[in-house]
Amino acid sequence: MAEKRIRITRDQVLAAAIGLADTDGIEGLTMRKLGRAIGVEAMSLYHHVANKDRLLDAMTDLVFAEIDLPTDTDWRTCMRTRAYSVRAVMGRHPWALRLVGSRTSPGLATVAHHDAVLGVLRRDGFSVALAAHAFSVLDAFIYGFAVQEQSLPFDTEEPPTELAQEILSQFPTDQFPHLAEMTARYLEDNEYNYAQEFTYGLDLILDGLERALAVGGPTYTPERGARE
Template identity: 60%
Template sequence: MLRTAIELADASGIESLTMRRLGEELGVEAMSLYNHVANKDELLNGMVDAVFHEIELPSHSDDWKTAMRKRSLSFRAVLSRHPWATTLKDSGTNPGPSTLRHHDRVIGTLRNAGFSVAMAAHAFSALDSYIYGFAMQEKSLPFTTEEETAAMAHIMLAQLPADEYPYLAELTADHVLKPGYNYADEFPLGLDLILDGLERWIEQPAPETLRPKQ
């Protein structure tokens, strides 16, 4: 049931997912689904938990920075496969076991690296804000392929007086229109900036309240 619900959401968006349509896809009456979930909210929570199950957990064999980079890249890839999940990230009041295990491993990786509780919370928030934000931005873009990107950039250039918007015109012409440009390539660059900043932060003297546990 969860697999079919996720497939429907992937194909048509979360707004199109109803218990009736899910029942039709499964070949059963919609009311029979309530033998497995109490309501639609419970179904959505289960879907989110299934999505978290797909994310690579930070490995104990990696240093914290490598582990968090792999996990972040995996998370962004999962959200690309299931873009509807970006709107449900905070909707569940009863997170499932995969969600809880994921969060616990992320926090544990940071704590074991020397981050204080407060610093771990800040780092977790910074990383996930970037991951979710990038995924939502990517979802809203009016293009997906290199050809569509180039076509959109040419349209923008035609509408941008270079003397009025010189830097926007420059970025479009000298960056977006370069052969092989892909907006998705921006993600690992931004991720590394955040990880590098966290690395410097944990290595430098910090106020007492944020100082890593010795």
């Protein structure tokens, strides 16, 4: 009768939690389901995780650890690959986007990641202030874009389908002429996909930063911010 009891580890719990959130969404992640997924009762999880909130914190940190950040090239390509990596990771774990917004205490991988980003900028001649500026704009844009993209009713990688058209044209055309004009243009252009807006915005910001860097200069490092 003595059914061998299963022993689990913290890493197992986290991995299973992420997997469950990936397939069922974050609202589908319950302690009981998570326990069942690894063959254990819900309460057993609490020996590896303080509570559900801490579990979510740990999951968020693991997601950050997935982000690719090369440090062996110039800052611009570093930031670029990071941006694309963030977007890819958030695509894999859509729930993580909403978590990042609600967690207040960052994990170790998160902090390490941010430190590395700053490190690249500083190394390539950004003053402390300009590095702060750069980090702010880039992060805000990348994060904001990912959220925006996810709340769209269609797949952003593919050109718009008939289905998308139906969804998009559900609001009255004459009442919102500019929106109508824009969606019409989207639909007629088969090459268009929303994802290219990411590239556009990112390059716009990187251009701006490059200009700001040129003004401050890589050798002359002002004590205070590049502006004012």
